[in-house]
Amino acid sequence: MQKVNISLVAFDADDTLWDNEPKYKKAEKFFVEILSKYVDEKVISDELLKTEIQNLPICGYGTKSFCMSMMETAMRITDFRISTKELSKIYDLAKSLLKHPVEVYEGVAETLEYMAKKYPLALITKGDTLEQERKLLGSGLMAKFDFIEIVNEKDEKTYSDLIRKFRVQPSNFLMIGNSPKSDILPVLKIGGNAVYIPSAELWTHESTDEAKFNSFGSCYRKIDKIRDLMTLTI
Amino acid sequence: MQKVNISLVAFDADDTLWDNEPKYKKAEKFFVEILSKYVDEKVISDELLKTEIQNLPICGYGTKSFCMSMMETAMRITDFRISTKELSKIYDLAKSLLKHPVEVYEGVAETLEYMAKKYPLALITKGDTLEQERKLLGSGLMAKFDFIEIVNEKDEKTYSDLIRKFRVQPSNFLMIGNSPKSDILPVLKIGGNAVYIPSAELWTHESTDEAKFNSFGSCYRKIDKIRDLMTLTI
Numbered sequence: 270m271q272k273v274n275i276s277l278v279a280f281d282a283d284d285t286l287w288d289n290e291p292k293y294k295k296a297e298k299f300f301v302e303i304l305s306k307y308v309d310e311k312v313i314s315d316e317l318l319k320t321e322i323q324n325l326p327i328c329g330y331g332t333k334s335f336c337m338s339m340m341e342t343a344m345r346i347t348d349f350r351i352s353t354k355e356l357s358k359i360y361d362l363a364k365s366l367l368k369h370p371v372e373v374y375e376g377v378a379e380t381l382e383y384m385a386k387k388y389p390l391a392l393i394t395k396g397d398t399l400e401q402e403r404k405l406l407g408s409g410l411m412a413k414f415d416f417i418e419i420v421n422e423k424d425e426k427t428y429s430d431l432i433r434k435f436r437v438q439p440s441n442f443l444m445i446g447n448s449p450k451s452d453i454l455p456v457l458k459i460g461g462n463a464v465y466i467p468s469a470e471l472w473t474h475e476s477t478d479e480a481k482f483n484s485f486g487s488c489y490r491k492i493d494k495i496r497d498l499m500t501l502t503i
Numbered sequence: 504m505q506k507v508n509i510s511l512v513a514f515d516a517d518d519t520l521w522d523n524e525p526k527y528k529k530a531e532k533f534f535v536e537i538l539s540k541y542v543d544e545k546v547i548s549d550e551l552l553k554t555e556i557q558n559l560p561i562c563g564y565g566t567k568s569f570c571m572s573m574m575e576t577a578m579r580i581t582d583f584r585i586s587t588k589e590l591s592k593i594y595d596l597a598k599s600l601l602k603h604p605v606e607v608y609e610g611v612a613e614t615l616e617y618m619a620k621k622y623p624l625a626l627i628t629k630g631d632t633l634e635q636e637r638k639l640l641g642s643g644l645m646a647k648f649d650f651i652e653i654v655n656e657k658d659e660k661t662y663s664d665l666i667r668k669f670r671v672q673p674s675n676f677l678m679i680g681n682s683p684k685s686d687i688l689p690v691l692k693i694g695g696n697a698v699y700i701p702s703a704e705l706w707t708h709e710s711t712d713e714a715k716f717n718s719f720g721s722c723y724r725k726i727d728k729i730r731d732l733m734t735l736t737i
Contacts, residue, residue, distance in 0.1 A: 327601045329633035333567040349587040357578045367561045399563035
């Protein structure tokens with residue numbers, strides 16, 4: 270990548286640097302299994318997503334919110350027929366995600382090292398402060414970043430505020446992530462640059478139509494794996 | 504208060520600027536009522552506190568953690584005999600705390616206005632980012648502060664890091680709050696100044712022996728109400 274225009278490179282964390290969504294999907298699968306004896310299997314995931322989205326404005330992102338939404342959905346959609354013992358299994362499963370070891374993707378450490386030699390690096394992630402700090406600490410990647418920002422939402426306003434804080438112009442800012450909705454579109458919209466690295470799993474609420482990115486020309490790139498950053502020209 | 508030595512004044516939020524702990528105590532009373540038909544009433548609050556403290560390292564502070572700890576305690580201490588319907592009542596009660604309107608204490612707005620004319624003001628609070636931001640927004644006090652810091656823990660390290668970030672010497676820093684353990688002792692220990700305003704209710708986990716503060720001489724003051732800051736000399 271050319272240094273010429275970029276003065277700050279920011280990375281998303283979950284499912285960009287380390288594995289995250291598959292753990293939630295696995296938990297959701299178990300959740301569906303437990304509830305399927307009470308409710309039509311097809312509606313369970315939809316009901317969970319509905320609860321999660323409803324709770325977002327007051328609960329925010331992260332595992333504690335996920336735990337609350339699972340408990341709430343289980344009680345509501347079984348009309349309280351689910352047993353306390355079954356509820357406790359769901360609770361334990363959700364809570365265990367808070368202690369799950371962080372599995373950093375292959376190539377991340379060396380790519381960050383390479384990029385850090387050329388640009389100041391920031392990490393910009395949504396979620397719960399304590400939880401994201403714990404993952405960052407567990408990842409061994411903390412020292413690679415000059416700035417760490419844990420925010421409630423990643424929209425155009427968030428990025429505008431952040432780059433103002435970092436004293437960077439949009440055209441000199443590059444964001445790298447796996448979520449079209451949170452990492453790519455809002456950055457392109459404010460005049461920044463974005464590199465999209467699709468992840469194996471994406472939370473339904475984070476999906477958006479990729480086709481619209483192509484109109485942003487050279488400000489937008491899609492790569493297969495994080496290592497490709499080392500040979501990318503933007 | 505004399506301007507001479509103080510170059511940054513920081514306030515705690517919950518139970519210093521607005522009412523918080525009484526809402527939790529009220530929820531806990533309801534929790535004890537529901538569980539008392541299963542378990543000896545005397546042990547219920549102790550068991551809840553035990554769960555909360557155990558969960559702190561992975562769940563942190565805030566209402567979502569409180570909700571999880573209540574659900575977990577209810578299931579455990581009733582040996583899963585509590586009904587799903589009763590659990591849902593506990594869940595709804597805890598969740599309702601997330602939407603509770605903020606009740607700012609009398610005298611807070613004018614005191615902050617008075618202090619803001621003399622010093623840069625910071626707000627330093629523990630808890631969940633989204634939740635504390637919501638309360639701050641609801642309080643109408645946001646614009647009074649030059650810096651807002653939401654942290655996981657308020658210990659000596661937290662304060663040392665913060666005042667370094669603000670480029671302030673400990674002896675020029677004044678912290679004001681209701682928690683001996685989180686607002687007063689660590690600040691005095693790093694050589695700062697602290698004003699203690701006892702609140703009507705204090706979470707058991709936040710209590711500490713007040714007597715030890717007196718050895719810090721003029722760096723420590725205790726006042727009855729926030730308005731007293733306007734006539735205080737430190």
